[in-house]
Amino acid sequence: KGERLLALLQILDRAEIPVKALDDALRRAELTPLEAQRAIELITAAGEAYASVGAFLPSRLPTDDHPVPRYTSFGDVVRPFVDTSPHREGWLTLLRHCAEVGTRRTPTQRWRTRIRELATDVPLEPVAGWMTIELAWTGPGSRSGDLEPTRTLVRGLVWALADRGDLAADLGRFAERCLRKNDIWGEKLGNTVLDVLAELPDQAGVAQLSRLKSKVRTTPSRRALHAALETAATRAGLTGEELEEAAVPRFGLVDGQREQPVAGFVARLTCDPPALTWIDAKGKALRSVPAAVKRDAPDALAALQAELKELRSTLTTQRHRLQRLWLQDRSIGPEAFQARYLDHPLVGPMTRRLIWETASGTLLLGDTTDEAMRLWHPATGAEDALLVWRDRLEELEIEQPFPQLWRPVYALQPERFAGRTCDQRQLAELAKHRGWGFPLAGHHGTPDPPGKVFGDTVVRLWLEGDEPNIPYDRVRLVGMDIDAELSPVHASELMYELDVMTAISRRSEDEGALGPLGRARLAVLERALGRIRLDAHIDDPWLVVGERRIHIGSGLAQGEPVKPTAASRTKAKAVFLPHDDPTLVEILALAFTLS
Incomplete structure (x- = not known):
């Protein structure tokens, strides 16, 4: 019967019969699962000459009762795993229930009660690996529309993990991936992951939600993230800020470190600085991962390396959170x-x-x-x-985690950024990273200027220019209260953010007078020059090395381009600086190279 169907489809295709006729023919075909599979194999083997048939055939033919759809990268991995698993029946029952999760943002209580029961029958750890798969259609033709059943199935699997706080990091990475612009997994699935993170036991998902604040860019996703944090805070009986404080993971560290025996060695995880060090039986720190660990304990090694990566990400999140304390007052x-x-x-x-x-x-x-x-x-x-x-x-020699004592102080003043022309897309990315709403403007402008809340005041940026370049014109304050005004701290932080964002996204480097950001760097540089051996002096706004000059604001050297040597970079990184400043390190590396 499969061969006869193939012959019929070939005739219809050569006769250029409309797709609807082919569609109707397939609908009327009464094939058993085995016959349908044979027909699919035959049509796939027919080659490119019948690609138009293969492009829509698989979804019309009955296949089998397996809950994981065929012809997707997800199914290509999950189906063989399930079919060869000793828990096959448990997996099939759970996956069928996942496929019935429905379209509501939050599944029904009855569905969730059943998924909790089924989740006890199978080991759910493999689901974390399935969330790293790049979703794609792998059958004949292009079938992106038929990926929706897979997305629905994965939504159900995500809800199946709602009691697995140990998989919070995996869920956080999956949420970040889904919420990327144009990711094929989709924003709807990403919002589901946010909801599940908010419900994980012991606030295990809060650290991931906090980390995602600096990763999520689109306005709808930011709203969903805010709602998830509010849900978690309500469940814990805390404010959102208190919850983020209380839920910072500890990674099992005691006195800043944790030791774990692995394959005859000791793995030492530290947070200040974040590092994974290997210690041999004699107590000697090794320069690299021992070969025995790579050979005998690859899973333990991978887990430790993933934990180190998560620790570094958490430290970055906490630095951002500490700086937000100024805005929260x-x-x-x-x-x-x-x-x-x-x-x-x-x-x-x-x-x-x-x-x-x-x-x-x-x-x-x-x-x-x-x-x-x-x-x-x-x-x-x-x-x-x-x-x-x-x-x-x-x-x-205390290095601060971010500029505090050396933070430039700004006051609101007219035309602070007059004449600065910025790359709009780069400026938008920098702004969204700092919590600004920033819709891109086209040739006809935008009806909604970029904005952010500082205290009780909404700050909006009024920009002029043609995409992609925007001359940075002026900043207007739109008060929630008619008498609202920015405090000195909020005003300074607002101008600091704008100075940093516009300095990075400028279309041309400024070699004029230094602003507050540049003057703060100059003050740090003056102190550093007094402690190191370097034949250089400051001639505001330049660092003069021999006959060459390096602008302290932009970090660029006048004259012929020069690239710092590796030895100069090493010497520059060894100089004590009161806080991390990559531009200042680059200036010192250039100076050591030129001296």
């Missing part, structure tokens, strides 16, 4: 400060390198009292106190 109670900040294995090392202010106005470094604490901002301090703290941290 929050005070932290003494007990919460001790437990969630000073004593936390990840947040603690960063906390102890920052200046904190008590409710009575006392400034502390790495200490606490019985008063509420807030992160101190230089916009609220006196110049003489700032200089004293700079000297103290420099003497102790």
Whole structure:
């Protein structure tokens, strides 16, 4: 019967019968699963001459009762796994139930109760690996529309993991991937993952939701992320900010490190700095992963390397969160400060390198009292106190996790960014990374200017120009309250963000006078030159090395292009700097090369 069907389809195709006729013929074909599979194999083997037939045939023919759809990259991996698993019947039952998850954003309680029961019959760890598959159609022709059954199935699988806090990192990575623009897994599936992260036990998914704040770009996805965080906070009886503080993972670290025996060696995981070090039986630290570990314990090695990657990502997230404290204008109670900040294995090392202010106005470094604490901002301090703290941290060689003592202080002033022309797309990416809503403008402009909330005030940017280049014109403040105005800290942080974003996205480098950002770098450079052997001096806004000059704002050398040598980069990285500044490191590397 399969051969006769193939012959019929070939005749119809040669006669250029409309697709509807072929479609009707397939619908009337009553084939058993084996006959249908044979027909599919025959038509696939017919080659490119009948690609128009193969392009739509598989979905019309009955195949089998397997819940995982054929002809997708997902099915190509999952079907063989399920069919050869000792838990085959359990997997098939669970997958059939997953396929019935429905279209509602949150499945029914009855469906969820059943999926919890079924999830106890199979080991769910392989699902984490399935979420790394690039979804694609692998059958004949192009069938992207037939990927929806697979997406529905995966939605059900994601909900099956709602009690697996140990898989939070895998779910977080899958959410980030789904929420990327134009990803074929789709935003709908990504929003499902956010909902599941919010429901994981012991707030295991909150750290992932917090990390995604700097990854998610589109406005709908940001709203879904905010809603997921609010859901998790409500379940925990905390505010969103308190929940993010309380849910920072500890990675099993004690005194900043954790040791684990692996294949006769000891793996030491540390967070300050984040590293994975291998120790042999004599207690000697090795330069690379031992060959015995690679050979005898590849799974343990892969798990440790994945954990190190997650630890680094978490540290970056926490640096961003600490800086958001300035915008939240929050005070932290003494007990919460001790437990969630000073004593936390990840947040603690960063906390102890920052200046904190008590409710009575006392400034502390790495200490606490019985008063509420807030992160101190230089916009609220006196110049003489700032200089004293700079000297103290420099003497102790304490590198801050982000600029605090050396943070430029700005005041609102007219035409601060006059004349700056920025690449719109790069500016938009930088802005979205910092929480701005930034719709791209075309030749006819945009009805919704970029904006962000600072305190009780909505700040909107008014830009002029043709895509892709936008001359940065002016910043307007749109108050939620008619009398609302920005505090000195919020005003300074607003201008700091705009200065950083426009400096990075500028279409041409500025070699004029230094702004606050450049002047802060100049002050750090002046101190560094006093501690190192380098034949150079500062002639504002330049660092002069022999007959060459390097602009302190842009980091570019005048004259013929010059590339720092590897030895110069090593020397530059060895210079103590009070905070991480890649541009300043590049300036020092250029200076060492030219000297």
